[in-house]
Amino acid sequence: MLPTLGVPEDEQFNKLAKQHDDLAQDPEKNAEALKAVEDAMNDRVRELADKAADDEQKAAEPQRELMREYPMCGVDPSPAIPRDAEFAELSGKRDALLTDPEKNADEIRDVEEAMHDRANELAARDKRRRRPSTHLKPKSAEMSMIEDDEVAELPDEDGGLPDQPLKREAQETPCLAGTDMKDPYYEQLEALRDALIAEDPDKNAPAIRCVEEQMKDRAEQLKDDDEKAAAEQARQKDALLEQMPFLPSEINGIPIEELPLKDDEPFAALAEEHARLAQDPEANEEALKDVEEQMKDRAKELADQAAEEEKALRDALPFVDVGKTPLRELDLDSDPEFAKLHAAYDELAKDPETANGPEAKRLEKAMNDLAQLIAFDEAAAKHRDAIKEADLHEEFPFLPDEPIDGITLRDAGVMEDPEFRALANQLEDLKKEDPVKNAPKIKGLEDKLKDRAEELAKDVKDATDEAKEKYPFLPKRVDDVLLGNLPPRHR
Structure with missing residues (x-):
């Protein structure tokens, strides 16, 4: 029942749907009971959407662990890093050098650059196999985050650790793009640094320097992401007003x-x-x-x-x-x-x-x-969505934002579709090989990708329309997720 609604295997929803069908046999007599069941169905749909969001966060936890263990690999490390022999060899070499970080400062820098390069290679390989990852918010900053080897890897410009407390200028805590809400992770790093200074600025100078490097990296990450998200939101607004120029901004x-x-x-x-x-x-x-x-x-x-x-x-x-x-x-x-x-x-x-x-x-x-x-989570979700949209537009500039009116590429789930990804991989190979020589084949693959995106968008639209027709009291979107996309979804 309701295979396109996205909740056919949810026992609780099915039970409510059965009650609704029975009560709807006499809607006037059962008006109050119908309203109560409809409210319960709305609540269950929202619970399913919330569960999907929680599952996504849990799935991202291994990547957060990698970010903490290998900060030199950036904010989107490949899950293949722990299994990669080349990276493991570099990591072992780094561990050996860290036994004397001052003496080996230059070698440590070289090895970490090599680790960074290898991480980028693995990430590029992953991009061909899976949907691009979102920019993940790191977990809370705690003293346990600052491992001895992380402190040791941050020599000063002369190759040694500073003998005196670091001189620092007051820096305003960065906000999430489009809001006046402070970034919690940055604030936690700031509090950790202040605690280290209050305890003993001389003794804790290496740890303080490490935390400040993390603060700097986080601020740069936020700035880059904010610029990307803001540009995408502006592009979408311009596209809407271009489509409907008679509307006010x-x-x-x-x-x-x-x-x-x-x-x-x-x-x-x-x-x-x-x-x-x-x-x-x-x-x-x-x-x-x-x-x-x-x-x-x-x-x-x-x-x-x-x-x-x-x-x-x-x-x-x-x-x-x-x-x-x-x-x-x-x-x-x-x-x-x-x-x-x-x-x-x-x-x-x-x-x-x-x-x-x-x-x-x-x-x-x-x-x-x-x-x-809750407000920060909402703003962060919009921020991530804008970055996802920007990534899609950057990778597939020939695709329309909405393959079918009202259904975006993200709604259509193009990057979760094996057929779409296979075509995208072929396209990338042809462009790398010889974009001029392969121009006709490239155009052919772009057309196939357009067609597939339209098919996927139509699936989602049909699923949502069918759900709305049967249960008009359900919202078309729940937490910005179309009804036809609520898990578990079956095409």
Whole structure:
């Protein structure tokens, strides 16, 4: 049942779906029960989406371990590193040299450069075999992160460790792109460095230098990623306004690209009508203008709804400060921990004596702290998605952003598809071999990749449309994931 919904093997969802089908035999009599079951189905779909996100984080843990063990390999080390004989030989040589880091400073640098180069070779090989990895956020900074060999590998410019405490200038903690939220990992490194300085700046000079190198690397990583993500977001906005130049760039202070235009059924229907009329713009000039006005009006309605929802949330939670991140995007009460705190707070608010008491203030702080973590996760997810989109556009510039209207390349899951990857590998080989001589073959493969991307996008669209038709009360997207992509998905 529901093979295209993405949850056919979920026993809990199937049980609810059966209840819904039974109750729907008499919708008027069972109106309240139907609403309760529909809410439960919505909740279950969200749980499945959250589980998929958790599974993705767990799958990334081995890579984080590699980042800590081999910092010279960059932020996206290949999982093949621990099994690679050449890298193991270099690592053994480095361990031997680290027995006297001051004497062997130059040799250590050379070996680490070779390890870095080998890691890049392995990463390039992986790129042909799997989907490019996301930029992973390192785990919390702890004293245990600073191993003796890591400290030893950071000689000063003269080849030895500094005898005096390092002179440092105050540096502002970097923020995640498009937000005013501080990067937690950088803040933890900063706190660790300050603790080392407070303890004994002379004795801890090597460790301090090591932490500051990590701070520098993290700041550079954030800067590079931020520039890439910002450029991709700007490119997508330009593409939207080029496609619909009659729309304003923002409404009610909300950027047009942040409105759910293509997921809104009334707007999507108008967009389809506009595309049909645009096939003969001269004959349909007046009708086109009318549809464009309707599209502008609908966009304004969506912006008004968003602004109204945002104001209501800000009024209800005046103590929650998440900076530039809209509260409406966080769905805070869907988080069990936040919902529990909120319920306790609402209970206290019923009694004037406890409404502004110490327990209420404690709950306000707890909710604000949790909301900030949720907001950072939301911003980080958007950031990662923008980088993924940028990587796809950079690797396949000949592919449209949306193979089918409303379905992006990321929605289509092109890099998870074995057939698409095989074609992409062939294309890369031809370009490396001789792009001029192989131009006709390259063009042929590009056309095949376009066709395959369109097929995959159509699969996702059909799955989502079928789910929406059967269960119209389900949202088209859950946490920006189309219904047709919710796991476990079967094509």
